Amino acid sequence: MVRVLIEEMEAYAKENKIPIMLPDGIEFLENYIRKNKIKKILELGTAIGYSAIRMASISKDIQIITIERDQERYQKAIENIKKAGMQNQIQVLNQDIMDFNTEEKFDLIFIDAAKSQYIKYFEKFSFNLIKDGVIISDNLNFHGYTKQETRIESKNLRQMVGKIKNYIEFLKENKEFKTTFIELGDGIGISEKL
Ligand code: SAH
Numbered sequence: 001m002v003r004v005l006i007e008e009m010e011a012y013a014k015e016n017k018i019p020i021m022l023p024d025g026i027e028f029l030e031n032y033i034r035k036n037k038i039k040k041i042l043e044l045g046t047a048i049g050y051s052a053i054r055m056a057s058i059s060k061d062i063q064i065i066t067i068e069r070d071q072e073r074y075q076k077a078i079e080n081i082k083k084a085g086m087q088n089q090i091q092v093l094n095q096d097i098m099d100f101n102t103e104e105k106f107d108l109i110f111i112d113a114a115k116s117q118y119i120k121y122f123e124k125f126s127f128n129l130i131k132d133g134v135i136i137s138d139n140l141n142f143h144g145y146t147k148q149e150t151r152i153e154s155k156n157l158r159q160m161v162g163k164i165k166n167y168i169e170f171l172k173e174n175k176e177f178k179t180t181f182i183e184l185g186d187g188i189g190i191s192e193k194l
């Protein structure tokens with residue numbers, strides 16, 4: 001039942017150019033959650049609820065809070081979560097991530113929103129991690145651009161890639177977390193709290 005919905009969501013995302021996680025990236029994330037028995041997740045960037053539904057499918061004990069500011073995507077996510085029958089597992093908030101404040105602690109914070117804001121997200125929400133928690137970041141390759149040697153022509157794109165490279169440096173230098181970079185999907189960072 002959920003499998004069909006997931007395929008429908010993949011088709012919808014492709015058609016509407018919604019940047020959901022790539023197949024090997026989401027599989028890696030699922031395995032990590034399973035292996036580390038993760039139960040409480042904060043997701044930054046819901047889009048249409050694809051990654052949230054896939055993560056929640058792993059176990060009935062998994063609880064997710066996920067944030068999406070775009071009204072249309074938020075509505076679509078609500079619809080999909082309802083179809084999946086996962087309203088009791090996934091709570092979607094229609095607001096800007098930087099306006100979300102909570103005292104709650106999470107096992108995993110999954111960062112998959114505005115790529116230029118990753119350092120801000122990381123700093124804001126690292127207080128909401130449990131002692132052995134993990135922050136996972138998606139799109140660190142930014143469609144391969146962060147690895148490109150030649151100069152990028154578009155100024156906007158160059159700035160964006162610069163910000164992601166800064167974030168990668170920030171992770172490497174961070175003494176409170178140990179980050180492993182995984183070359184799956186669009187590039188994933190696993191930052192485990194030390
Ligand atoms: N995690 C999803 C994909 C998320 S795409 C999946 O794999 O299925 C990134 C989403 O982050 C977009 O829908 C975008 O609207 C949202 N976003 C970007 N910046 C945001 C912000 N500051 N606050 C809330 N949502 C934001």
Ligand code: MG
Nearest residue numbers: 021112138139
């Ligand atoms: Mg992504």
